[in-house]
Amino acid sequence: MGFWDNEICEYCGGAIVEKRVTLHRQIRGKYVLIENVPAGVCAKCGTGYYAANVLKTIEASVRGRQVLVPVYSL
């Protein structure tokens, strides 16, 4: 079972599979890499989908400075 079961890509209609990805976000002018984010990725075109609650968790984590795995890139 998985969150993305039975979901299809809205661009190409491909199947969406769950993967752990690295997200790039820009927060207060700094790039933050957040690793191991659960996401749905289209098996055909590679479009990434993120559950709303996952995004919320990320925002909250960053704001609360309990960033999951922060990597500040130059």
Ligand SMILES: [Zn+2]
């Ligand atoms: Zn697709």
